Amino acid sequence: MIRRLTLTARLTFLYTLVSTLVLLGLGILVVWSTHLHFIDLDRDYLLDKVQLIQKIVDETPEPAELSAKLDESLNSHQGLFISLTRGDDLLFGTGGIAFPTELAARSAPDQPMDWADGERQLRGMSTELLEAQIPSVTTGPGQRLRLTLALDTHHHTHFMQTLRQQLILYVALASLLSGLLGWWAARSGLAPLRAMKERALKVTAHKLDERMPIDAVPVEMAELATSLNTMLERLQQDFAKLMEFSSDIAHELRTPISNLLTQTQVSLSQHRDPETYRDILASNAEEFQRLARMVSDMLFLAKTDHGIQLPNREDVTLEDEVKSLVDFYDAVAEDKELRLQVVGAGSVVGDRLMIRRAISNLLSNALRHAHPDTDIELTIVPELDGINLCVTNTGDTIEAADLPRLFDRFYRVDKARAHPSSDGAGLGLAITKAIMLAHGGSACVTSAAGTTRFCLHFPGPQIPRSLRATSNPPHTIASAA
Structure with a gap:
């Protein structure tokens, strides 16, 4: 299909395609980098909450006070869900979501995990707190607490969706603009070719002196213009030779044909004796021989124009x-x-x-x-x-x-x-x-x-x-x- 397009259309299409691919690549890079940046921000936020909870656990002497302090410290954090357990006992929990069981089994607890809970998009992590320093909290030395946190990423998702829509709109508009600029650049760049085309249309059998502009075309087209001018020069010379050759043929054939016609008309104008007729026929035979030699020579030269093979070597x-x-x-x-x-x-x-x-x-x-x-x-x-x-x-x-x-x-x-x-x-x-x-x-x-x-x-x-x-x-x- 592209082979049927004009050169301007081809260049415009290719330029637009390249521009669109570059813009798409840039858009994908921006979206992916922003996504990774949000992951880093959420991870830092969750790790900060882990340190806060660890500090509260270390400073709280009684389990009854632990839940109150955690509730007081984390009450203002919207979209944050926490579960603090010891074994199967829940020490503190905000509730409202279900944590996946595989979250606690991750080999890299500091790497957030994404999952969906209904319409919510969550990102969370699970880690063990350091060994408690107060036995009354853990009811025995050596006991560890399991802390699981999750953050609602709805605001991030909304931002990313808006960003993708804006980037898609930008890529579409930029591609359209690139296509228009590409068409203008291709048309302007190919203007010398159109000028050469106009010159070529002026070349006729009676006007072979037209030449392609060399100084007015780019360097890349100067060689083409020079080759075309050389071709036109050869055509003009060959056409002049052909015209002269045709004139020469007419001149050379006119003399013997006129002689033959004149002698024949004179001989037929009145009755003559057989000897006179023989002389006239002998004279005509000489003219015919000359015509035959001329035609034979012309046929030989015509063969040489198309390449002749030597009969014998x-x-x-x-x-x-x-x-x-x-x-x-x-x-x-x-x-x-x-x-x-x-x-x-x-x-x-x-x-x-x-x-x-x-x-x-x-x-x-x-x-x-x-x-x-x-x-x-x-x-x-x-x-x-x-x-x-x-x-x-x-x-x-x-x-x-x-x-x-x-x-x-x-x-x-x-x-x-x-x-x-x-x-x-x-x-x-x-x-x-x-x-x-x-x-x-x-x-x-x-x-x-x-x-x-x-x-x-x-x-x-x-x-x-x-x-x-x-x-x-x-x-x-x-x-x-």
């Missing part, structure tokens, strides 16, 4: 894969008057096809942007924490503001999205980064003074310094105009 020799790609791109490099160089060697564990695709994306990107009559260098460098594979080309320097976004989907440094030398959709570098993340590695880029370098880091075991200093001779393929 095997030992991959990087220099062999790089040399195979160099041979494949040899004709392209020759057409652009570029020279390809492979330096270094190393092996990693991963999926061969995915690693080859990542390297191919970097190499094709370097071929596209390198200046003619320059070198493109592919270096493999073992390090302590893995292996780095870098592709370096000489071309236009990439602005520092563009470097962090080069691996974003559909991002191009060319804002006009003109790519006359390539039919790519701007997903190659994003796929490369996704492949490296799937292998537990990373991808990075630097560009300065016309030199651009893309590096892939493959994690692996530590490599001894002697092996890191050793590299295979460069494998160079030169393509001249």
Whole structure:
């Protein structure tokens, strides 16, 4: 049931419960201490009467005078009942009550005993008087007198009952007041949470710049506010990327679809010969292939967002894969008057096809942007924490503001999205980064003074310094105009 209550109600309930328990404990302590105090007072009172009677017995020479003196001395004591006996003979008694037989058998005669006689509440004790000094009183040396006393505790009982009623009333009122104060304190203390709630309600898809107040909240909530602000910052960035991604998809799909639609409409506008139709269909097929590659790349990236498992794990020799790609791109490099160089060697564990695709994306990107009559260098460098594979080309320097976004989907440094030398959709570098993340590695880029370098880091075991200093001779393929 308490789980359904609000946090304010929970704190109020717990605070009231604790306050009530503390007040009840204090009330019980007061009642019990007062009760013990009355017992001590009654015991002292009864012991005082025992001493008084003992003194009267010692000073009275005749038994006839004893009863008169006791009656005279104790007549003014209301609520006091006395019985003085010798054996079975009653020497003096006030009467009116019945003393319990077990009172005389108590092992501690100075400890009062409580009992009820009708409507009366009594507290009494029984003791033997000291040996009488006058034989005429006890009718013989060595005889002892049994004195039994009882005190009516009605006034104590009435006081205790009144005290308990007052304490119960006080505890009830104090608990109610504690509940009200607890509710006020909880509501005031949780005011920052309500402020954070109001801020959170203002966050929408079109307004993600709201942030939680940090300086205006208690220290205990500052960490929560900071975490929420960090979450909102990530959401804002991811939402901006998603909006941009949607815009990029629409832009990339619009061009091939427009081409297909235009060519189809033109071809249907009038009758044409079979050769013309074949050319139009061939052109449409190229656009369909481009769309298919784009959709395939987008599906691959969508899988990586949810975590991708490597299809195959095997030992991959990087220099062999790089040399195979160099041979494949040899004709392209020759057409652009570029020279390809492979330096270094190393092996990693991963999926061969995915690693080859990542390297191919970097190499094709370097071929596209390198200046003619320059070198493109592919270096493999073992390090302590893995292996780095870098592709370096000489071309236009990439602005520092563009470097962090080069691996974003559909991002191009060319804002006009003109790519006359390539039919790519701007997903190659994003796929490369996704492949490296799937292998537990990373991808990075630097560009300065016309030199651009893309590096892939493959994690692996530590490599001894002697092996890191050793590299295979460069494998160079030169393509001249």
